[in-house]
Amino acid sequence: MLLWKKLHWSCTIGNRRTNDPQGVRRRIVDTAYDTFVRQGYIATGMLEIREKASVSGGAMAHHFPAKCQLGLAVIRDRVTQAVRQTWIEPLDVSLDAPAAIDLIFGNIISELTYKGSVSGCPLNNMAMEISHHDPEMRAALSEIFAAWHDALSAKFQADVAAGRTVGMNPNSLATLVIALYSGAMAIAKTRQDVGALIDCRTELAALLASKYRMQ
Template identity: 75%
Template structure:
């Protein structure tokens, strides 16, 4: 019938499942979350779930590629691309995250770090996907530090090593903040990184 419109939207259904899985994996962990629970959270049928994600690991990979990688891009890579230099971007990122967590009143941790610690020993393909997100994050930071070297803002640094330090500092601070349910570890690391950059950069953009 020409007047009938198709109400089924496979892309919307898939997106709803991935969104529900991302929220659940961040809140309670990948291993602790069951597919039946996710079906209920996403309000989809068993057939729809099986069509889009026949196995839980396929859903886990989709969460990593579609949501975790996107979270890193929005939180870290976009500010790195728009700020004047790496110290300004990193300080802004910490400020934004501290503000969001303070407003929220709880700390779930870094989604990438959470999944990497939980899943990496159990599934090689998921470990490689998570490693790829870390690599993209490190490359973005390293590239920004390299820009600062080329623009004479800073000398005597190894962009890649410094990028690793920033990621490790942030990831560790988030883990401690999650354990303590306080933002203080992030506040402390923000301050220490700012002092480190001030000692190395000729000038900083914040």
């Protein structure tokens, strides 16, 4: 999701000048997303984002007159996409919830191990920082949590309907999975170590195995 100079950024092809305002906007949002995830929303200034994105003050003001507007764009355009790609899409294509959850944890652990650093969950990072500061951003973050929860709950409910599991509450179990993942990711970020995610993956697999019928 990382893409790396003025209002209506332009280039010259021969004598023809082409404008790409949407490309400028994407570059600003992508740069802001990366910076917010790594160092936090509050600690990041608009000037820093503008310089990293290589855009002029006029371009920045045109697309995002205020930092909160940029924060909303990051949440709606990038954080939503990150949750969808990381969680919701694997849930859609996996046979059952346990297989999907184990795959998701495995992918995340492998990616973080390869990177050698843990920036944390983009959704959790922004929720912890700004939920008390901006009602509109809080509402946008809440919508992402709701979509994530709905996808997990729907997968558990589909497993119940298919007779794979009995005696469980899809809604509460979805809440548990999100809470466990969020907490494990916070620990992993603090320690800069994926051990908490590995432990969470193992315990979740055992818990879900106890609730599912043997295939």
